[in-house]
Amino acid sequence: MKSLLKNAREKKGLKTREVAQLLKIDQALISKFESGTRKPTKDQITKLAQLLEIDYETLMTAWLKEKILYEIGDEEFALKALLLAEQEIQNKKKEINSIIISSFQTILDEIETLKNKIQSFNHFELRRISKTLELEFIFKSIYLNGNSLTMEETKSVINEGMTIAGKSMQNHLEAINFQETVLYIKDLNQKKISLNEKDLLSIHNLIFKGIESENSGKYKKDSLVIREMNSFFNWFDSHKNNLHPIILASEVYLKILEINPFENGNLQMANLILNWILLQNNYAYAAIEGDKNSVNEYLSILEESQIKNDKSIFINYILRIEKENLNRAVQLTA
Template sequence: MFQEIEKKKTLLDSKRPLRPEVLNNLKQYFDVELTYNSNAIEGNTLTITETKVILEEGLTIGGGKSLREHLEVINHQEAINYIEDIVNKNLDITERVVKDLHAIILKSIDNKNAGIYRKNNVLISGSKHRPVEYMLVEEKMDELLSWYNASKEQLQPIELAALFHFKYVYIHPFIDGNGRTARLLMNLILLRNGYPMAIIKNEDRSEYMKALEMASVNGQTEAFVSIITRAVDSSLDTYLYMLQ
């Protein structure tokens, strides 16, 4: 699978730099798709059309849609801009980046916990996995960042991004917003390595959650890495379609 993806990536790289109008179109498309799907996976009820209207026209949706759901959309786009800025500045993931990214995700939703590691133990409903005890969160996050820095020259970048996502969710460092933050950090790693961002579709939520559970409970990460790989492959196809 990686072999086929590398061929597509080489083709994409050969067409860089992309024209500004193509980049703008791709940016709009990925902002809406990523924001809608990542929020929907976490239970946000705004449709993709409503998400697009909020992002591109700044309008508020009626019909009983909550302020929180609107803020989740606005914050997610700001978080995408943040990771793109990190990549453009040639910076990498640090504890500060993780906390700043999370603070954007929860801005005006839960300011008390935004960007702050949790201070109590948590349970994940519907999961057999118990995240690490809160007293160990900082230590485990330090270990994750050390693992990342040691592995980034060794592992294939898509595998690296997928495993970082899994290990981050396994720790569950914050009270809320872990899934969105994990997917954005995964995409930061992909962008840093010249890949387009991976969109985990809401319609694939069940398969995605099952693969995360399998990795968390049994340590079997193959299915999860495969899901992320397919998502990257699909994004590469989107880029190449735009360049025809």
Template sequence: MKTLLKEARELKNFKTREVAQLLGIDQALISKFESGTRKPTKDQVSKLAALLDIDYETIIISWLKEKIIHEIGNDEFALKALRAAEEEIRLNSSSTAKKVSTVLQQLLDEIDSFKAKLNLSKQIKNNSFTEALEIEYTYNTNSLEGNTLSLNETELVVNEGQTISGKSMREHLEAINHQEAIAFIKNKVESNTIFTEKELLSIHAIILRGILPKEAGHYRAVSITIKDRSFTPCEPASIPRELEALFNWYEMNKNLIHPIILAATIKQRILTIHPFINGNGKVSRLIMNFVLLQHGYLIANIKAENESRNRYFQSLKESISKENNDAFTLYLAQIEKESLENNIRTISQ
């Protein structure tokens, strides 16, 4: 891996101090990575790959290989252990790509058919439909959490900078912040950013900026209990580890599992980890939509009106409690299908 890093840096005409400054990593560490006397963390590997345009799969395989060799060395049972580990990983991978129900598969096939017709990769960036969808998304996601701004008021606050009489400063900030968070994830999609802990914390910081500054961009430090007891959030000390496992799972499965299933699964798992005191719902929906946009789909806009709201929370509860594993994925797929159909109608007019 040391050769891979050094050659990539030199190809970009960067000095080690420039890499250090850009990534916020000590220059001495960069030199040690390249000499092989120090191993980077996985987060550092991700940052280096993005900055130096190194294929993520190539560098992470090299990193894992060296990590494995470092751990097991020349132990006489090393090869047998590796073969046993390989078999277990294969089994875990096959169980991850779970069977999809007939109903869900038919819905996914319809979605992909619509997506192919639209050639979304070229159309969604500047489409007026998309701009309206983003405002509606901001309105609905805030309304789900108790914000009382109407759709029209949300648009005036976001696009015109108006102050709405009778509405709190917090409600204004929630609209402005969320719209900025959408711009943030779109920018990350366009720059092909690998989603890591840094992006997660950045989204949370944007969402709560000026609202709960002490919490913004920080994991919770206390244990909590969920009111309906459909799940038990992990303990604070486990949050970074659980999130790292989730991001690793995503990287392993992003080309194996349908993006709708990926997005639904990530949303559910972030919600069950519950990394923050406030903002878990908004952040998990934004990351869900980050995954959809990353794979060329439209933003999934969960409506705040009573029937849709009830279906949303009920489907989440059923999926998280394992009462019906596909409940939320089916709900999300139906929303995405409706968005695609609406976009088709808009373009054909």
């Protein structure tokens, strides 16, 4: 932990006295934190993570590790005690996840009913529904990004290869790239490939093909981002089998926006990865309607969720969007 603090401070070009002044902590304490002779409190860890822009999870993990080692030292039964503690923590996590799911249970049950109804449709109906929802998803997604193509124009561009008068080349490329990205994700799902770093970067490269080459398919040139994304994939691998897919997808969305790993396209990436997870689990696209009121509502809910640090606000919203899109799928057979 001491090296994390010192490296982050030096990277920001701050002196220990400046950190002390900003956090209203004695300068001698900052030096002791960095030398390892004193340990920060949990509140101080939070403040240090924010000021020095260190991933909170990474810093807290290092802090807890040192706290545990200090407490147990070289006790004879330390490893056995740690294994028992791990089991208890895992059990508590399961209890918490169960509580979270129970609070969403009514709408989850409604979603499962709609999902099962759609899966009972014949192959022809499913193909027609899929093509319609896919087109709508592409339009709604590029609209969210500020693209000015209408629904009909988007359809003409990606299905007929038309050029729309008065629309920029970037507008056209965004629609085409999004369609290619959706096809790429569908192929990954057919091969049962789960979220991974290689394909995440490939998706980012696809959405910026012909638009931006310098930063496409690459994280920001920031070692902190690399660490945070490594932590993100570790988190995903440990939660992908014990969280409901829609809850998992929603949390992934929030984490990508929080890490902000790319120079451009973080919102598009969060949107695409959320829907990659949903499609892999046979749900419909969760796409925000392509109109100003819906986009404003989305931005307001996202902001509220972030300010209150309450992911359930955003999860509830995604559940509602998913239910609306599943209802839309059912209506397409009427």
